[in-house]
Amino acid sequence: MTNNATSTRETMGSMTSRLSMPYTLTAGKAMGTFLAELGAQRIIGSRCAACATVRVPAQDFCGDCGAETGELVAVPSTGELTGWTVTERGILAFVLLDGTDVPLLHRIVDTDVSSLVLGARVSARWAAEPAGNVMDITGFAIDAESTVGALAPTNELLAPIEQLAYRMELTYEHSYGHFYGSLFDSVKNDRRIRGIRCPSCRNVLLPPRGFCDVCFVPTKDWIDIPDTGTVQACSVVHIEFVGQRMTPPYVYAEIVLDGTATRLIHSVGGLSAEEARSGIVKPGSRVKAVWSDRATGSLADIEYFQVIDGSA
Numbered sequence: 001m002t003n004n005a006t007s008t009r010e011t012m013g014s015m016t017s018r019l020s021m022p023y024t025l026t027a028g029k030a031m032g033t034f035l036a037e038l039g040a041q042r043i044i045g046s047r048c049a050a051c052a053t054v055r056v057p058a059q060d061f062c063g064d065c066g067a068e069t070g071e072l073v074a075v076p077s078t079g080e081l082t083g084w085t086v087t088e089r090g091i092l093a094f095v096l097l098d099g100t101d102v103p104l105l106h107r108i109v110d111t112d113v114s115s116l117v118l119g120a121r122v123s124a125r126w127a128a129e130p131a132g133n134v135m136d137i138t139g140f141a142i143d144a145e146s147t148v149g150a151l152a153p154t155n156e157l158l159a160p161i162e163q164l165a166y167r168m169e170l171t172y173e174h175s176y177g178h179f180y181g182s183l184f185d186s187v188k189n190d191r192r193i194r195g196i197r198c199p200s201c202r203n204v205l206l207p208p209r210g211f212c213d214v215c216f217v218p219t220k221d222w223i224d225i226p227d228t229g230t231v232q233a234c235s236v237v238h239i240e241f242v243g244q245r246m247t248p249p250y251v252y253a254e255i256v257l258d259g260t261a262t263r264l265i266h267s268v269g270g271l272s273a274e275e276a277r278s279g280i281v282k283p284g285s286r287v288k289a290v291w292s293d294r295a296t297g298s299l300a301d302i303e304y305f306q307v308i309d310g311s312a
C-alpha cells in the first residue's frame, strides 16, 4: 500500500509537555536550623572551627577548608550589596551580611535598579507568614540608614527543619516536525499508521523520518502500515512508579508492525494479571492494535496491542 498523496490538512505541530518532579530535600542540621530560625526572623550563620570563615546560610562543613563547623552564630539582618543581576523575575543580588565573609544570594525588593550601587547598605524584608524556607526573607532592600551590626552568640535555638518538600515544574513545547506531525495527524484523524520507505535499502521506517539512518539518504514514499505486527521482545512490568498510567503487572513489548523494519515500543493489554504474568506474550506473538476512544494525536491513540491468533 503506497500513498504518495500529500495531506491537505495541516499536520500536528507540537505537543505541550510538562515535567513535574516532586522530591524531598534533606536540609541537614545547620541548614535546618537556619531555616527554622528564619521563621522567628533570626538569621543563623556558621563559623568554621579551622579557618574562622563565617557564612550564611549556616553549613555543617566549611565551604573553604572542609572542616566541620565550630559554632552557629546569630547574624545581623543588615549588610552591603556586592553584586547583582537583573532577570525577568526581578533582581538577584549578593549581599554580604555584617560580620560574615561569604555573600548570600537573594533578591532585591522594594528598590529601583537605578538606585543600586556596589557597597550600598541593605536590610532584610521579612515575609508576613513564615513558610520554613529561604523566602521567609522576601528579599533585601536598600537601607542607607542601617547601622553596621555585629555577630552574636546563639543561645536557645529552634529545632532544625529536617526536610523540605519541593516540586520542580517544567512546561515546554515539543515540536514534532513534518514527519512525526504527519504520522500523528493520520493516527488521530484517520486511525491510520504511516511510515516512510528508504529508496536505497527499501526499509519502511516507523516513526517516519527525513533520512534513512542506515543509508543516510533522503526518504521518499509514504507507506500505509497495517496495525498488526509481531512481538520481538517483551517485559512484564511489576514495579510501581510515579506517573505510571497502567496498573502492574502489565506487558511492555517491542513490536515490529507488518512490513516495517523498525520496532515500536507499546503495551500488550487486554490481559488479566495472571495472563500478564504467565508468559502468554512472548517473542513471536502476533498482535493487533486496539484503538482508543480518545483521539489525542499520539501513539496513545492505540490503547494497547492485543494478542491475536497465529502466534508462534
Ligand SMILES: [Zn+2]
Pocket (backbone or CB within 6 Å): 048, 049, 050, 051, 052, 053, 062, 063, 064, 065, 066, 067
Ligand atoms: Zn574553614
Ligand SMILES: [Zn+2]
Pocket (backbone or CB within 6 Å): 198, 199, 200, 201, 202, 203, 212, 213, 214, 215, 216
Ligand atoms: Zn536505507
